[in-house]
Amino acid sequence: MDLKRRDFIKGVACSSLLLAADAPSVFAAEPRKTLSSDALGILYDATLCVGCKACVAACKQNNDMPPDHTTEEKLYDDPIDLSGKTLNIIKLYKHGAGTEKDNETGYSYIKRHCMHCIDPSCISACPVKALTKNPKNGIVEYNKDACVGCRYCQLACPYNIPKFEWLEAFPQIRKCQLCSHLIKKGKISACCDVCPTGASLFGNVNDLLKEAKRRLEMKPGEENVFPVASINSKDTTARPAGKYFQHIYGEKEGGGTQVLFLAGVSHEKLGLPKLSDRADAAVSEGIQHGIYKGMIGPVALLAGLLFTVYKNTKKDDK
Amino acid sequence: MADNKPLGGKILTKPFLVCLVILAIAGILLIKRLIFGVGSVTNLTDGYPWGIWIAYDVVVGTALACGGYAMALLIYVLNKGEYYPLIRSAILTSVFGYTLAGVSIFFDVGRYWQLHNMFLPWFSQINSILFEVGVCIALYVLVLWIEFTPSFLEKWKTEKYLKIANKFMFIFIAIGILLPTMHQSSLGSLLIIAGQKVSPLWQTNLLPLLFLTTAITMGYSIVVMESILSSLGFRMPLETPILGKLSKIIPRLIVFYLVVRFGELIYRGQLGLALNGDFKGFMFIVENILYLIPVVILFQSKNLTKPRMIFIAAVSMLLAGSVYRFNAFLVGFDPGPGWHYFPSFSETMITLGFISIEIMGYLYLVKKLPVLPVLRHT
Ligand code: SF4
Ligand code: SF4
Ligand code: SF4
Numbered sequence: 001m002d003l004k005r006r007d008f009i010k011g012v013a014c015s016s017l018l019l020a021a022d023a024p025s026v027f028a029a030e031p032r033k034t035l036s037s038d039a040l041g042i043l044y045d046a047t048l049c050v051g052c053k054a055c056v057a058a059c060k061q062n063n064d065m066p067p068d069h070t071t072e073e074k075l076y077d078d079p080i081d082l083s084g085k086t087l088n089i090i091k092l093y094k095h096g097a098g099t100e101k102d103n104e105t106g107y108s109y110i111k112r113h114c115m116h117c118i119d120p121s122c123i124s125a126c127p128v129k130a131l132t133k134n135p136k137n138g139i140v141e142y143n144k145d146a147c148v149g150c151r152y153c154q155l156a157c158p159y160n161i162p163k164f165e166w167l168e169a170f171p172q173i174r175k176c177q178l179c180s181h182l183i184k185k186g187k188i189s190a191c192c193d194v195c196p197t198g199a200s201l202f203g204n205v206n207d208l209l210k211e212a213k214r215r216l217e218m219k220p221g222e223e224n225v226f227p228v229a230s231i232n233s234k235d236t237t238a239r240p241a242g243k244y245f246q247h248i249y250g251e252k253e254g255g256g257t258q259v260l261f262l263a264g265v266s267h268e269k270l271g272l273p274k275l276s277d278r279a280d281a282a283v284s285e286g287i288q289h290g291i292y293k294g295m296i297g298p299v300a301l302l303a304g305l306l307f308t309v310y311k312n313t314k315k316d317d318k
Numbered sequence: 319m320a321d322n323k324p325l326g327g328k329i330l331t332k333p334f335l336v337c338l339v340i341l342a343i344a345g346i347l348l349i350k351r352l353i354f355g356v357g358s359v360t361n362l363t364d365g366y367p368w369g370i371w372i373a374y375d376v377v378v379g380t381a382l383a384c385g386g387y388a389m390a391l392l393i394y395v396l397n398k399g400e401y402y403p404l405i406r407s408a409i410l411t412s413v414f415g416y417t418l419a420g421v422s423i424f425f426d427v428g429r430y431w432q433l434h435n436m437f438l439p440w441f442s443q444i445n446s447i448l449f450e451v452g453v454c455i456a457l458y459v460l461v462l463w464i465e466f467t468p469s470f471l472e473k474w475k476t477e478k479y480l481k482i483a484n485k486f487m488f489i490f491i492a493i494g495i496l497l498p499t500m501h502q503s504s505l506g507s508l509l510i511i512a513g514q515k516v517s518p519l520w521q522t523n524l525l526p527l528l529f530l531t532t533a534i535t536m537g538y539s540i541v542v543m544e545s546i547l548s549s550l551g552f553r554m555p556l557e558t559p560i561l562g563k564l565s566k567i568i569p570r571l572i573v574f575y576l577v578v579r580f581g582e583l584i585y586r587g588q589l590g591l592a593l594n595g596d597f598k599g600f601m602f603i604v605e606n607i608l609y610l611i612p613v614v615i616l617f618q619s620k621n622l623t624k625p626r627m628i629f630i631a632a633v634s635m636l637l638a639g640s641v642y643r644f645n646a647f648l649v650g651f652d653p654g655p656g657w658h659y660f661p662s663f664s665e666t667m668i669t670l671g672f673i674s675i676e677i678m679g680y681l682y683l684v685k686k687l688p689v690l691p692v693l694r695h696t
Contacts, residue, residue, distance in 0.1 A: 083364065121511050127449035128432075128441040146441050149428025151367035152448045156511045160653055163364045164428060166357025171428040254513075273514065273654070280513035285445050287523055288507060298500060305492035309394040313488045 032255060032282045033119045035205055039138035040178065041116060041258030042192060042200055043208040045215065046270070047102045047242025048226060049109040049199035051090055055191035059088040059113075062179060062190035084165035087176040088113040088191055093270050102242050102264025110270040111200065113176035113191075114161045115250060115257035116140050117279070124281035125156035130173070138205070138258050139178045147173055158254055158273055158280065178258075188230050195229060203231030205258045212248045212260055215241065255279030322406050322688040324473070325552055334681055337674035344671020347664045348425055356428055359664035365657025366648075373647040374669050375422035377505050378640045380455065381533045383415020385544065386462060387498040388537025392567075394491050401564065403691035404557075406469060407548065408541050410689050413462045414676040420459050422672050423452075447507045454501035461494045469687045502533035509646055517650035518588040519602050525646070528579055535571040536639040538564055539612075539632040546629045548690060557691070562622035568635055569616040572609050601641070601649045608638035 060067070060077065067077035068085040079086040093108045100106030120140050123131045130147035133140050142162075149171060153162045165171035179189035187193070192202035201208065211231060218224050218241035228235040242264050249261035254275040261267060268274055292298060351359045362369045385408035392398045393405060424430050435441040436452050443449050465487070471480040506529030509516050522528070542561050549556045583589040592602045612631035621627035648659065661669075684690050 121513070123443075124445055125448060125511050127443055127446040127452055128435045129443045144429075145432070146435055147429055148433050148435055149430070150426075150448060151428065152446070152508075154364060154367035155515075158513055158515070160365060164367060165355070166362065166364075167355040168428075169353055169355055171355060271654075275514065280511045283513075283523070284447065284507065284511040287510060287526065288445070288447055288450070288504075291503070291526060298496060301499070302492060302496045305395065305495050306489065308397075309492045309495070310488045312394050312397045312399075313491070 032279060035118050035256060035258070036136065036138050037204075037206065038136050039118075039205040039258050040183065040203070041138075041205040041208055041260065042178070042189065042202055043212055043231075043260045043262070044111045045199050045201070045226075045242075046108050046110055046261070046263035046265070047199075047244065048197045048239075049090070049111070050197055051092070051109045052196065053090050054194045054196065055111070055200055056086070056088055056090060058190040058194040059176070060086070062182065063087055065174075082112060082161065082163055084163045084168075084171070084174045086163075087174060091271065093265060104265050104269065108263055108265040108270060109199075110261070110263065110272075111191075112159075112271075113259070114140060114178070115159055115259045116178055117254060118256040118258065119254075119279035119281050121156040121158060121254070121279065121281045121284075122153035122162055124285055125152040127152065131162075134180070137178075137180075137183065139180045139183070140175075141177050141180055142173055142175060144172045149173070156280070158275055192229050198226045198228035198237055201227060201231055202229065205260075207231045208260055209248070209251065212251075212262055215262060216244050216246055216248070218244075220244075252277045255282065322403075322469075322472075322691055324688050325685045325690060327685050329682060329685065331681070334678055337678045340667070340674045341671045341678070344668045344674070347668050348671075350664070351425060351668075356426070359662065359668065361659055361662040361665060363657060363659065365653035366651070366659035368647065369659055370648070370661045370665060370669055371422055371426040373644055375426070375672055376419045376455075377643045377647055379415050379419045379422075379672075380505070381502065381529075381536045381639055381643065382540055382636065383412045383419070384498060384502065384533045384537030385409075385540045386412030386465070386537075387495065387502075388534050389541060390491055390495050391534065392538075392564075394488075395495065401560065404541055404545060404560065404564070406466075406689045406691075407544060407684070408537075409462060409465050410469075410680060410683060411540065411544055411676075413459075413466050414679050416455065416459045416462055418672045418676055420455060422669075425668070447504050447511070451501045451504045451508065454497045454504070458494065458497040458501065461490050461497065464490045465494055469683075469689055473687050498533070499530065503527065503530040505529050505533075505643075506646070509651075512651070515651060515653050516646065517591070517598050517652065518586065519583070519591050519598060520646040520650040522582055522586070524578060524582050528575065529643075531571060531575045531578070532639040532642060535568055535575070536636055538568050538571075539635040539639075542568075542628055542632040543636065546625055546632075548684070552684075552690070554690070556625050558623060558625050558628075561625070561628055565616050565622055565628045565631065568631065569613040572613050572635065572638075576606070576609060576613075598645075598650055601645050605638060605641045605645055608634050608641060611635075612638075 065087060066085050068079035068083055070078050070080050079089055082089055089112050091110050091112060093110060095105045098107035102108050116139060120133060123133055128146045128148055130143050131140060131153055151164055153173060154164060162173045162175045164173055182190060188202040192200045208231060220243040221240050223238055224241045225236050225238050227233055228237055245263055245266050247267060249267040249272055250257040250259055255278060263270060347359050356362060360369060389401060389405045389408045393401050424433060427433060468480060468483055471483055503526035506525030509525055542565055545557055545561055592599045611634040615621050615627050615631040
């Protein structure tokens with residue numbers, strides 16, 4: 001069996017093509033996950049937010065997170081971004097002098113924490129099931145006893161949410177887990193619970209979506225009733241509707257998320273990434289499964305290799 | 319097999335001592351990392367959670383260690399027995415490259431004492447590309463050491479075990495071809511889930527194919543480079559005829575790669591990004607010029623008899639593959655505004671420390687074990 005060079009190149013090309021990329025299976029994404037009817041989440045409405053940061057403090061308290069100091073005096077908990085010490089933050093978008101609230105040429109708040117994606121990249125990435133999605137309420141939870149600290153979840157998350165404790169000898173990944181420990185006790189997430197204006201609203205995601213759509217239809221300036229803390233609570237507040245940017249961020253982004261954002265400014269300006277409707281996890285797993293076809297590919301290849309190598313080594317022995 | 323002999327000679331040579339000093343510094347820094355955390359020695363951040371430890375030690379390092387794999391493909395799959403004299407030293411460099419990639423992962427991950435979770439079935443997450451890469455690499459390290467055992471057995475003159483080892487070796491050789499095929503392509507797939515964080519110049523669904531092809535090409539190039547360097551370093555005759563023949567494969571693989579790479583970029587309409595005038599575009603051009611150099615050199619058959627030319631071509635290919643991997647993982651990776659990464663001094667020293675162990679181990683073993691082909695053409 002004397003192969004010519006051309007055959008060799010062809011061989012390499014074909015086997016790698018076979019393994020790596022036969023077009024249809026590569027580009028056909030997996031049949032993907034959809035929103036469960038019991039999914040819990042948060043609707044953050046920037047037009048209602050007054051920037052009091054009560055939610056930031058409540059989050060720290062209820063999740064036993066240490067204060068984060070970014071000034072030299074170390075007087076206050078003053079995080080400038082999410083970190084291994086801060087799971088939830090209120091950020092400010094400002095344009096120029098920034099006097100008018102909820103306006104592109106003014107300013108706006110935006111809350112940032114884990115989006116609890118419907119088809120999360122972090123879970124697809126994690127090699128050891130340290131991140132899991134609760135099959136009922138869809139909360140993306142973290143288990144430090146599984147985690148190896150590889151930080152692939154950080155690389156994968158399109159929102160840069162998982163944070164790592166860089167200066168710890170025994171570090172963990174930190175991120176909002178939607179206060180799942182409180183939810184287990186029948187309570188709601190701490191940040192929504194303390195929110196005085198209803199800007200952070202807890203509830204069933206389908207209800208929150210309906211509420212978001214209702215708000216987008218309101219006439220700016222017209223008095224409306226808004227629920228406070230939880231979509232099911234009796235507590236409400238009446239105030240003039242904001243001038244909404246007509247988009248519910250999170251409804252479709254990256255396959256959808258359980259945290260939804262409404263604002264008076266385009267979401268891109270608020271620092272939220274522009275994502276396609278398809279989850280990266282779907283693309284990635286589609287390719288991987290396309291290549292391996294349920295391990296049939298590798299097993300067949302191994303069988304072929306065993307045969308060829310055996311034949312070729314035996315001949316050498318003689 | 320009688321072709322391979324220990325070289326003998328002094329162990330504590332100058333290059334060996336230089337490596338020892340670098341290793342000592344790296345050792346101290348690694349202790350610092352264990353006590354004060356990964357962040358105490360690296361410039362890694364939540365935006366750039368992977369830096370040169372992954373990009374160089376693992377992604378580039380294992381590709382540079384593909385000599386054993388590439389030669390096995392040629393010798394055992396395509397039945398080109400004539401290349402057999404080159405396989406031992408190729409496997410030895412693979413053993414080191416891969417073992418050290420494994421060791422470096424241990425220091426890179428934050429929760430190293432739980433690293434074995436990857437192998438516990440109840441923790442295994444089979445959709446994770448990192449899971450596949452991790453398990454494949456770990457298994458391959460094991461297989462490589464097994465493939466290397468005949469060198470030990472010959473040295474110890476244990477005929478009986480040597481016979482047994484040779485009888486079953488075909489199984490490990492076959493597995494040793496399967497595993498790199500899987501994880502070298504998956505190293506590319508690792509980036510797919512990072513989606514829009516990776517520049518369209520590098521983010522493509524064909525990453526697995528591109529990574530695999532370049533890994534194999536790098537494998538042949540490292541064999542050529544290493545053989546010429548050893549011949550010069552240990553004052554042995556050059557293996558020019560066989561290396562020249564081996565070098566013929568390289569440009570053909572590169573051309574295949576470039577056709578896929580550019581065809582895909584044109585298909586997606588992203589090639590224009592290369593001419594943006596920014597750093598990413600510049601690095602893309604550098605990367606591809608490095609691929610073209612060996613193509614230009616090696617397609618001229620007169621160059622195949624010139625050790626200097628095939629050496630330059632091999633080095634250029636190795637740089638091309640390395641720059642490609644760096645570009646995909648670091649240069650082309652942009653987690654959003656406000657994040658920057660450039661490796662710290664300590665981080666770089668630790669990587670140099672790992673490279674030093676590799677060189678020291680290689681120098682030691684070729685002197686003590688029958689690895690290198692000695693005086694084949696009289
Ligand atoms: S936002 Fe990031 S961390 Fe949160 S679920 Fe989505 S991918 Fe995971
Ligand atoms: S750092 Fe932990 S949680 Fe994140 S991907 Fe790695 S093992 Fe999973
Ligand atoms: S849901 Fe809980 S953990 Fe998440 S941001 Fe709100 S308070 Fe923090």
